Amino acid sequence: MRTDIPVNHPRFISLQTRAQLVEGFQNGLVSSEGLIAHGRGEAFDYLLGEETSDYSVSAIEAACCCLLAANHPVISVNGNFAALCSTEIVRLSNLIPARIEINLFHRSAEREHLINQELERKGAKNCLGSFSSKSNIIPGLSSNRRIVHSDGIYNADVIMVSLEDGDRTQALVEMGKKVIALDLNPISRTAQTANITIVDNVIRAMPMMIRTINMIKLEKNSEYMQGIICRFDNKRNLANSFKLMLLGLERQSIPE
């Protein structure tokens, strides 16, 4: 991990996260396309002021209730997500509990294996992926992501995805599944197609999800959770996140 970034740099956390991703790339977890995708995320996070908004907090609460109320929740993991959040992914999957399935757009057996190894190092057991048997196909999807596990995404009722492609989100929703998306771009197809969209950086959202799940499990009942899920309006939440981004931009506007 690079340590030559001065801690007083105005964008220290962003640069450190970037270094973590480059390290994940060097270790074979992240694809070269994943590095580019991270750059896109960086730009949107920058527009959002690189902080968790109240709208993200609402979406996180709804997502946590939805995951806890699910019969068969699954967390879908790709290279970037594993490189940035492996510890949090494993903690979240144990807390809910939810299965973890490794599902890559730029699939390679070696990368899947390395991601699995990284998650196991953090305590994960029995992650699913195309290395396990019992694969199945998501209808209407042509990318490599169509191949999923029967005990995982294929039979899940709630799936959490991060840094996702719009095609798969749409295909999953069309299969009748509830999709929770972590996506920094509020106008992406994934963001607009998912049932609950958390417009936030995974490095901030994941620790907050863990705290929220713990709080709900300690203090709340299923009636409370159903109320939160029913009241959550994803379209409105997205529109609000989007307005926040516009306001942030307008504040930075260049005087003529």
Add this chain to the structure above:
Amino acid sequence: MRTDIPVNHPRFISLQTRAQLVEGFQNGLVSSEGLIAHGRGEAFDYLLGEETSDYSVSAIEAACCCLLAANHPVISVNGNFAALCSTEIVRLSNLIPARIEINLFHRSAEREHLINQELERKGAKNCLGSFSSKSNIIPGLSSNRRIVHSDGIYNADVIMVSLEDGDRTQALVEMGKKVIALDLNPISRTAQTANITIVDNVIRAMPMMIRTINMIKLEKNSEYMQGIICRFDNKRNLANSFKLMLLGLERQSIPE
């Protein structure tokens, strides 16, 4: 070059450009940080609607006049620029004519050599770089980019930079040079410090620069060029590009 992107994909050109950059990375032209930087650019291009605006056309016209009127114009080339536009860089440098200097933020002798090879394959002759002798130092700059060639950037009066860091742009302007920047982010330090900023994707701006240079050389005289240069107001142009980005965003706004 990847060919598995369907031509009817709504973001075909962007995905193809991304594949071209990944190919440049695999061939050693592009750094891993360059891939992330490209992703940031993608996000800004997406906000701009992935098309050349009238403001970009104006900035391109001013930039072309400025390059043609210069005594010693230089095109500064890095890995991303070479991976995406090597043919256009060579054509532009022959048309003006201008020297090409390879100048990298994440410098390595091997990467410089590979970029030079790529440009020579497209017909470039005598590209400058730290591999040539007669190097000199840009005052007040600590990055590797401070090392420049005496016959190139060091003695240039007009320098065109692409996908640039803010520190070098500032140092070059402080040396009294005119800087033309290709930058998709209108609020970046480079964009705001340069004399002429073309807020556009290099893959669209470079072919347009070639057409514009040809047109000016055929039809226009030096009085016309001076008029264009005098009338161009970079601050106003940037503010307009920025407003366009905001308008584009507002159009995409999600109804509540």
